[in-house]
Amino acid sequence: MLRYTLMRFGIFAGCLVVVWGAVYSGLFPRGYGNANFFWVLLLSLVLSAPISWVVLRKERERASVHVAGRVDRIKANLDANRNQEDGVEDPAAAQGRAS
Known part of the structure; x- marks a missing residue:
């Protein structure tokens, strides 16, 4: 994921130059008045977005597989914790039934 972010930033920096x-x-x-810096920044963002979309397609897919794997592991851990909690009986509820 960091690799994709750095590559994306590199494309943006190249477009900025x-x-x-x-x-x-x-x-x-040129931009209007003192807005020249923001004009250059905006044009760089607009140009770098489609370039990143095309050039970084494989890296984006690799990053999404990584993120999906992490999400699946987290879901599995949550399900395991939930199942452990379902198997444990609440002592207060057990005492109330015993009375």
Whole structure:
């Protein structure tokens, strides 16, 4: 999962450098007033999302298998704990029936 996140961040950083260069060279329009940094950031996010979607498909699938495995283990542990609790009799309830 960390690998996917770092790869995604790397793609974003690459897009940020490319967009920054394109804005300052005049290929892309500059932002309005002091909003130029946010304009570059927004364009980088918009460009990096579809690139990440295509390029990181296998890594995303690998990460989802990892997450699904963890969820299955947690569910199995919860079920095991629930079954252990069902097998234990409550002492207060047992005393109430004995009376």
